[in-house]
Amino acid sequence: MFEQMDDQLMDAMCDRLKPVLYTEDSCIVREGDPVNEMLFIMRGKLESMTTNGGRTGFFNSDILKAGDFCGEELLTWALDPHSSSSLPSSTRTVKTLSEVEAFALMADDLKFVASQFRRLHCKQLQHTFRFYSPQWRTWAACFIQAAWRRYSRKKLEDSLHEEEIRLQAAMASSGAHSPSLGATLYASRFAANVLRTLRRSGTRKARLQERLPVMLLQKPAEPDFSAEEH
Structure with missing residues (x-):
């Protein structure tokens, strides 16, 4: 942002x-x-x-140091x-881990600077803002985690389905070629037990994934520069 000023x-x-x-x-700002x-x-x-926002089972933290910033909700606003005229709510709690020196830009002053800055080309600002923003990084990480869970669940379901088909084929083959009725019944029971175990395992994993909250955050707000572009 500064490079373009x-x-x-x-x-x-x-x-x-x-x-x-x-x-x-010291607590600089609390969530909300x-x-x-x-x-x-x-x-x-x-x-x-x-x-x-106090969501059960969700927690994300990041360490900020020299060269970083906080209060980015104010920049978007x-x-x-x-x-609106009302100040935005903080999406994060920020506390100091050591003595901290910083420069503060108050809301009214930032509003003035931003009104001047909007006249510049702001496409690059959007990409820069997303790259350095803790909010955007957290949202991206949660988005990837949710996608991985969906992929893992689909892979598990496909694997169980393939295993069922393989066992059913083996059971049918055993029944067709084995001369012993007892052996056929034994193979059938064995296959049924294996299938039952597979289904239970798959059900447990699916329930576990359902119990785990889908770590999706609401997509962070960002400025609308369309008016300036037109």
């Missing part, structure tokens, strides 16, 4: 930055609280975590020309 806009933004200092174990500033970290470490 001209010198005049960069100066305007820097004039509005305020140095801040946080002590260790209004975001009133965006922080650019210069020194120290923070932990950014989310439970996806500021860049959107149709955003």
